[in-house]
Amino acid sequence: MKLSDCTALIRSKNAGPFSLTYDIMFSKRELYEHVKASGCITAAKLADVIGCNSQEMKFFVCDNALAFKFTIPRLHPAGDPADADLHGGQQFAPLMDIEIPPYA
Amino acid sequence: MKRKPDFVASDAGTIDAGPYHLGVGKGAYAAEAMRHDLEILLTEVPRGTPILVGSADTAGGDPHVDRTLEIVREIISRRGLKRRVAVIRSELDRTMLQDALDDGRVIPLDHAPELDRNRLVRSTRVVGMMGVEPLQDALRQDVDFILAGRCSDSALFAALPIMRGIPEGLAWHAGKIVECGTLTCETYGKGSMFGELFSDHGIITPIGEGLRCTPQSVASHSLYENGDPYLHRESSGTLDITHARYEQHDPVSVRISGAAYVHADRPSIKLEGVEHAGYQSVLFGGIRDPFIIRQFDKWLNEVKDEVRQRAARLLGDVLSPDDWRIDTHAYGLNAVMGVREPAHDKPPHEIGLAFCVSAPSQLLANKLAELSRQPLLHHPIPEWSGSITGFACLFNQAHVERGPYWRFSMHHVLLPKPNETIFRTEILSLGDA
Numbered sequence: 001m002k003l004s005d006c007t008a009l010i011r012s013k014n015a016g017p018f019s020l021t022y023d024i025m026f027s028k029r030e031l032y033e034h035v036k037a038s039g040c041i042t043a044a045k046l047a048d049v050i051g052c053n054s055q056e057m058k059f060f061v062c063d064n065a066l067a068f069k070f071t072i073p074r075l076h077p078a079g080d081p082a083d084a085d086l087h088g089g090q091q092f093a094p095l096m097d098i099e100i101p102p103y104a
Numbered sequence: 105m106k107r108k109p110d111f112v113a114s115d116a117g118t119i120d121a122g123p124y125h126l127g128v129g130k131g132a133y134a135a136e137a138m139r140h141d142l143e144i145l146l147t148e149v150p151r152g153t154p155i156l157v158g159s160a161d162t163a164g165g166d167p168h169v170d171r172t173l174e175i176v177r178e179i180i181s182r183r184g185l186k187r188r189v190a191v192i193r194s195e196l197d198r199t200m201l202q203d204a205l206d207d208g209r210v211i212p213l214d215h216a217p218e219l220d221r222n223r224l225v226r227s228t229r230v231v232g233m234m235g236v237e238p239l240q241d242a243l244r245q246d247v248d249f250i251l252a253g254r255c256s257d258s259a260l261f262a263a264l265p266i267m268r269g270i271p272e273g274l275a276w277h278a279g280k281i282v283e284c285g286t287l288t289c290e291t292y293g294k295g296s297m298f299g300e301l302f303s304d305h306g307i308i309t310p311i312g313e314g315l316r317c318t319p320q321s322v323a324s325h326s327l328y329e330n331g332d333p334y335l336h337r338e339s340s341g342t343l344d345i346t347h348a349r350y351e352q353h354d355p356v357s358v359r360i361s362g363a364a365y366v367h368a369d370r371p372s373i374k375l376e377g378v379e380h381a382g383y384q385s386v387l388f389g390g391i392r393d394p395f396i397i398r399q400f401d402k403w404l405n406e407v408k409d410e411v412r413q414r415a416a417r418l419l420g421d422v423l424s425p426d427d428w429r430i431d432t433h434a435y436g437l438n439a440v441m442g443v444r445e446p447a448h449d450k451p452p453h454e455i456g457l458a459f460c461v462s463a464p465s466q467l468l469a470n471k472l473a474e475l476s477r478q479p480l481l482h483h484p485i486p487e488w489s490g491s492i493t494g495f496a497c498l499f500n501q502a503h504v505e506r507g508p509y510w511r512f513s514m515h516h517v518l519l520p521k522p523n524e525t526i527f528r529t530e531i532l533s534l535g536d537a
Contacts, residue, residue, distance in 0.1 A: 013120075013328065013329050014119075014120050014329065015329055015330055015331035016119065016213065016214070016331070016515055017119060017122075017123070017512045017515055018213075018214060018215035018216055018512070018515055019214055019215055019331050021327075021329070021330065021331055023324070023327045023328070025324050025327075027320065049446070050444055051443065051444040051446065052444070058331065058332065060332070060333050060334070062323070062324075062327065062333050064319075064320075064323045064348070064349075064350060065320060065323035065324040065326065065327060065333065066320050066323075066324070067324055067327055067333075069327050069333050071331040071332070073214075073215045074215070075442055075443065075444065076442075077217075077511060077512050078120075078122055078123075078512070079122035079123040079124060079509075079510070079511060079512065080511055080512075081381075081384065081429065081431040081460060081462050081509065082431050084433045084439050084440055084442070085440055085441075086120075086121075086122050087120055090440045090441075091440075091441060091444070093441075094441075094444075094446045094447075
């Protein structure tokens with residue numbers, strides 16, 4: 001299955017004007033634990049999907065929020081003429097298709 | 105108000121609205137919307153229950169505070185109210201910042217640009233983000249209403265509880281949870297948040313139809329717009345919620361506990377600054393020709409080259425190539441994600457193109473847009489012979505004046521000198537209070 005089949009919300013947003021932060025959030029603990037145990041969500045994998053350098057990524061596993069989180073530098077500062085996503089809200093879509101082993 | 109809160113607070117701003125609002129000196133909301141909310145606060149909250157509004161008018165600069173204050177004055181006068189109002193301004197003096205920069209007391213935050221004397225001089229407006237201290241000083245002067253410039257969102261909610269002896273970790277944590285209103289609920293909806301704080305725990309309750317907090321919804325809100333989910337830097341220290349606990353208290357409320365607040369060796373004040381970067385004009389239109397779409401990057405580069413040649417020929421005496429720029433955003437292709445777009449190998453059937461020119465004046469930006477129109481419309485491709493029209497203009501005239509734009513120049517922290525005054529407080533008696 002795809003990551004978006006088992007999550008409550010996948011989102012991206014500015015964390016200040018020079019950083020982007022991504023949240024992968026679950027509503028069912030068993031699904032969160034399944035994805036966590038699958039090893040499909042790692043800093044290296046996420047960097048590959050987003051197309052950024054994993055050295056620049058801060059990656060967090062948040063058990064109490066049932067979430068994975070990572071923060072990376074923005075390609076362009078928010079509001080710059082070269083930037084096309086002021087709030088950074090539409091940068092998450094490639095994460096949706098990450099393949100997860102089926103949950104039995 | 106039936107729950108008799110000790111105070112009511114509202115965070116009215118965010119840096120997320122972009123550099124424009126700080127630069128132009130006006131926020132993102134219509135005055136009617138601000139008046140609506142302020143009128144409810146001023147008429148429904150009884151005197152004796154302080155109201156705190158922070159990061160006034162989106163950006164919290166002096167013009168933003170003044171614009172909000174005008175509305176407050178108007179409501180107080182029209183409704184025949186009497187209120188003591190503390191106005192705390194947070195726009196920072198350039199000489200003070202210059203001294204701090206020279207002393208090495210201005211430090212960049214993650215990924216911020218290098219700050220030097222020139223960039224500081226170029227900055228249109230710089231605000232400092234206040235913590236609880238200026239708010240507490242104002243509260244000690246028995247004011248009814250605090251109107252603050254740029255302010256930590258959580259500080260608005262932590263200031264009074266800390267004065268009353270609530271542990272700082274709990275007060276800041278509760279502030280962090282409620283500062284975005286009902287975004288911390290399971291599903292976002294209309295309403296507000298109510299927090300009740302005790303010596304070792306707090307109860308967070310949403311007020312509004314169908315709203316519900318769960319341990320997970322509250323815990324996950326700490327992720328929102330923060331680079332780090334556990335450590336939240338404030339002016340006087342760091343809120344650490346690594347060991348925070350969240351439990352369902354009743355069907356809609358969550359019990360929080362376990363947060364810690366670690367004081368820093370010295371206070372630091374977050375700085376937000378913008379510099380005026382030029383003026384823009386934008387042409388917007390579409391491309392449907394599959395022959396253009398299959399070689400879109402090549403076509404677009406040729407169009408841009410042609411525009412640059414025309415500009416050099418016709419405007420070269422007033423505009424050097426470094427003075428202006430073209431930015432293009434190809435909707436349907438990769439406008440939203442740029443080089444991070446993974447699906448760029450699938451050609452779309454249609455592309456929406458925003459063709460943006462930026463120049464030192466609006467007049468020059470308009471001239472460049474006018475020079476761009478013909479190349480966009482008629483640049484040839486080898487597949488067709490004869491004259492083509494390859495760009496479907498959305499507007500007539502083809503370009504839209506976008507006016508001035510700003511870019512972020514500062515996202516730093518300032519380490520003030522001991523006892524240095526950063527924020528300016530003024531107490532006003534409105535309606536002869």
